[in-house]
Amino acid sequence: MTEGKHTPAKGDGAEPGRDLQHIVTSADVAREAGVSRSTVSRCLSGDRRISEATRLRVQETANRLGYHVNKIARSMNTRKSDLIGLVTSGLSDPFRVEFLDKLILAIQQSGYRPLVIDVSDPAQMGTSMMHLLQYQVAGVVVTSGSPPPEVGVHFLKRNVPVVLVNRAGRLEGADVINCDNVRGGEMAADLLLETGKTRFGFLNVKGGTFSGNVRGETFVSRLAPRLASGDISFTPLVCDSADYDGGFNAALKFLATPETAPNAIFCAKDHIALGLLDAARFELGLRIPEDIAVVGFDDIAAARQGAYQLTTVCQSATKLAEMTVDRLRQRIRGDALTDQRLILPVEMTCRRTA
Amino acid sequence: MTEGKHTPAKGDGAEPGRDLQHIVTSADVAREAGVSRSTVSRCLSGDRRISEATRLRVQETANRLGYHVNKIARSMNTRKSDLIGLVTSGLSDPFRVEFLDKLILAIQQSGYRPLVIDVSDPAQMGTSMMHLLQYQVAGVVVTSGSPPPEVGVHFLKRNVPVVLVNRAGRLEGADVINCDNVRGGEMAADLLLETGKTRFGFLNVKGGTFSGNVRGETFVSRLAPRLASGDISFTPLVCDSADYDGGFNAALKFLATPETAPNAIFCAKDHIALGLLDAARFELGLRIPEDIAVVGFDDIAAARQGAYQLTTVCQSATKLAEMTVDRLRQRIRGDALTDQRLILPVEMTCRRTA
DNA sequence: TCGTTGAATGCACACGTGTGCATTACCATT
DNA sequence: AATGGTAATGCACACGTGTGCATTCAACGA
Numbered sequence: 001m002t003e004g005k006h007t008p009a010k011g012d013g014a015e016p017g018r019d020l021q022h023i024v025t026s027a028d029v030a031r032e033a034g035v036s037r038s039t040v041s042r043c044l045s046g047d048r049r050i051s052e053a054t055r056l057r058v059q060e061t062a063n064r065l066g067y068h069v070n071k072i073a074r075s076m077n078t079r080k081s082d083l084i085g086l087v088t089s090g091l092s093d094p095f096r097v098e099f100l101d102k103l104i105l106a107i108q109q110s111g112y113r114p115l116v117i118d119v120s121d122p123a124q125m126g127t128s129m130m131h132l133l134q135y136q137v138a139g140v141v142v143t144s145g146s147p148p149p150e151v152g153v154h155f156l157k158r159n160v161p162v163v164l165v166n167r168a169g170r171l172e173g174a175d176v177i178n179c180d181n182v183r184g185g186e187m188a189a190d191l192l193l194e195t196g197k198t199r200f201g202f203l204n205v206k207g208g209t210f211s212g213n214v215r216g217e218t219f220v221s222r223l224a225p226r227l228a229s230g231d232i233s234f235t236p237l238v239c240d241s242a243d244y245d246g247g248f249n250a251a252l253k254f255l256a257t258p259e260t261a262p263n264a265i266f267c268a269k270d271h272i273a274l275g276l277l278d279a280a281r282f283e284l285g286l287r288i289p290e291d292i293a294v295v296g297f298d299d300i301a302a303a304r305q306g307a308y309q310l311t312t313v314c315q316s317a318t319k320l321a322e323m324t325v326d327r328l329r330q331r332i333r334g335d336a337l338t339d340q341r342l343i344l345p346v347e348m349t350c351r352r353t354a
Numbered sequence: 355m356t357e358g359k360h361t362p363a364k365g366d367g368a369e370p371g372r373d374l375q376h377i378v379t380s381a382d383v384a385r386e387a388g389v390s391r392s393t394v395s396r397c398l399s400g401d402r403r404i405s406e407a408t409r410l411r412v413q414e415t416a417n418r419l420g421y422h423v424n425k426i427a428r429s430m431n432t433r434k435s436d437l438i439g440l441v442t443s444g445l446s447d448p449f450r451v452e453f454l455d456k457l458i459l460a461i462q463q464s465g466y467r468p469l470v471i472d473v474s475d476p477a478q479m480g481t482s483m484m485h486l487l488q489y490q491v492a493g494v495v496v497t498s499g500s501p502p503p504e505v506g507v508h509f510l511k512r513n514v515p516v517v518l519v520n521r522a523g524r525l526e527g528a529d530v531i532n533c534d535n536v537r538g539g540e541m542a543a544d545l546l547l548e549t550g551k552t553r554f555g556f557l558n559v560k561g562g563t564f565s566g567n568v569r570g571e572t573f574v575s576r577l578a579p580r581l582a583s584g585d586i587s588f589t590p591l592v593c594d595s596a597d598y599d600g601g602f603n604a605a606l607k608f609l610a611t612p613e614t615a616p617n618a619i620f621c622a623k624d625h626i627a628l629g630l631l632d633a634a635r636f637e638l639g640l641r642i643p644e645d646i647a648v649v650g651f652d653d654i655a656a657a658r659q660g661a662y663q664l665t666t667v668c669q670s671a672t673k674l675a676e677m678t679v680d681r682l683r684q685r686i687r688g689d690a691l692t693d694q695r696l697i698l699p700v701e702m703t704c705r706r707t708a
Numbered sequence: 709t710c711g712t713t714g715a716a717t718g719c720a721c722a723c724g725t726g727t728g729c730a731t732t733a734c735c736a737t738t
Numbered sequence: 739a740a741t742g743g744t745a746a747t748g749c750a751c752a753c754g755t756g757t758g759c760a761t762t763c764a765a766c767g768a
Binding site: 716 | 739745746759760764765
Binding site: 124131134135136275302 | 377
């Protein structure tokens with residue numbers, strides 16, 4: 001059986017639409033429109049030096065033939081792609097999911113495509129990041145996981161911009177975007193001080209995260225004067241995992257004796273706070289906020305649900321995503337050359353837990 | 355200023371490591387190892403016809419030079435990429451997020467990379483799907499959104515396998531994977547019948563989704579004998595959005611007069627059920643399950659949180675993801691040529707709401 | 709010693725696109 | 739009419755890889 005690779009199929013019985021395998025290339029458009037392939041390329045990329053007549057004719061032909069540029073081939077030539085790598089670690093953290101949701105949308109609206117890399121498995125991390133390089137990504141957003149010092153360097157070496165969002169790491173050449181953890185910690189302290197409660201606590205995951213640690217530090221700093229005068233007390237609280245179960249178990253452990261346990265608790269993130277609330281109410285029979293006042297951080301969707309009505313420090317996932325994409329585009333254009341540290345303002349959202 | 359593109363830089367002062375822009379290609383490895391570029395390619399792709407000696411030498415050289423294959427170039431040649439397109443519609447639906455989480459993991463472990471396309475904006479949908487084609491994706495998973503009849507066809511035309519998960523659409527040439535909505539609806543009916551409640555309801559979003567409609571239909575079918583005998587009644591309930599707020603508002607609307615309102619309610623999905631529960635308990639002062647029994651569907655993470663303890667039909671996101679990737683790989687290999695309809699078994703998880 | 713065989717490797721083409729440079733055609737100016 | 743200038747378009751190369759085919763070489767049997 002003979003099969004020519006790209007037989008023009010002039011006169012034989014095959015209809016042109018019947019050859020399902022063949023994908024329309026710019027050469028096909030060129031031949032059909034009676035111009036050179038270069039002209040086709042220039043027409044579709046909006047080159048000024050093309051006459052209006054041929055531009056229209058070529059575009060019409062392209063549409064009629066159903067031509068779509070092959071981005072793989074384009075990337076090979078330009079050594080750049082429309083892909084932006086999103087490095088994350090699972091989709092279990094609610095705020096991170098909200099952020100990714102908005103980020104994906106913003107990326108698409110800017111004409112780019114998100115290439116997600118999950119580094120939940122630390123062993124896979126190195127190779128996964130390399131895969132991003134192999135796809136010539138135009139930029140990288142790192143939102144989580146273990147420290148990326150050595151991998152980030154590989155991107156910067158190739159002039160691929162890197163943005164770190166809500167995480168630690170002072171990477172030479174990369175931009176850093178954080179929500180205002182400092183102000184957030186202060187606001188939480190101020191609010192809880194107003195409740196008149198006296199036994200303060202800060203609940204964070206064991207070992208701590210970058211964001212969580214900053215929130216806790218400024219929280220305590222704000223309490224310092226009252227602590228010094230002996231008006232109030234402070235106890236650091238630690239849970240095993242930074243999620244609902246972690247908060248739940250921590251409540252069982254630390255709030256068992258309500259008379260002496262902390263009664264004004266700031267949680268490093270909402271998800272932990274929700275677990276704490278459930279355990280306190282349903283397992284220990286405590287009233288919120290009468291017995292215990294709770295403040296969270298992030299303002300995830302669940303925080304405003306009727307079952308929780310969590311008072312929390314709100315950071316806008318939408319704005320965070322917009323800032324990220326804006327900065328990335330500046331870097332890709334080559335506009336901004338000096339590293340930048342951006343801070344997203346936060347605000348207190350008062351509901352019923354404090 | 356003269357600038358040769360790839361000057362070998364034989365003798366001038368530039369150290370080899372100084373040229374940060376230059377990325378190591380297979381030609382570099384070939385030159386360094388003293389073989390041809392073909393040999394390098396064959397060594398790294400595990401071709402049998404290469405002697406052990408040269409294979410080791412080439413691999414050592416590749417590692418030493420830090421060579422990584424350029425997947426863009428490879429894709430251009432083979433007309434296939436390691437990318438698998440994930441078509442979704444936002445990350446607001448909790449179960450879909452859990453599914454995507456497991457799916458991304460499974461895809462990566464199979465050596466592929468997920469390229470996410472968000473079609474929240476219906477207007478962008480057509481072009482977004484086209485972008486997938488332009489990246490030569492090896493396969494496509496469609497998890498949501500408006501019907502894809504015309505777009506799916508484009509992929510199948512190019513022999514790109516398409517798998518539809520938990521959604522409507524009988525697409526010629528595509529595989530379909532669903533959880534056992536039929537059995538789930540029946541199980542929900544059986545459980546609620548056991549409670550002895552008499553006024554049944556099924557809460558679904560306005561217009562309905564494919565999965566939701568099937569669940570509701572079989573639910574009612576199972577109730578049919580008892581309905582016919584007049585033992586019980588049934589009322590269809592409709593909410594405006596398929597999420598927490600939708601369920602919340604529906605409860606306020608339909609459960610305002612508890613004496614006549616349905617007291618055994620099956621919700622099309624957990625997220626809706628959670629909203630219903632909160633409104634019933636905290637806004638209307640109803641007791642669960644004494645006043646109203648509620649059954650959900652999906653078994654999302656929040657369903658097992660202390661605040662809800664939702665009784666629900668469980669479908670495993672992990673298994674669903676594994677089935678999806680398995681099927682996709684079979685198609686990519688070209689093993690399976692006939693369309694397939696796969697059903698994921700479900701089971702009832704009894705907690706405290708029914 | 710010669711022909712045969714099989715393993716190991718190199719040559720050269722193809723994949724589809726962007727773009728610097730050369731070429732052509734046309735118009736205005738001298 | 740000759741010349742200079744500019745707008746429009748084509749030519750040809752490069753991007754980095756996989757692979758069919760040809761080639762080389764050593765071993766082996768006759």
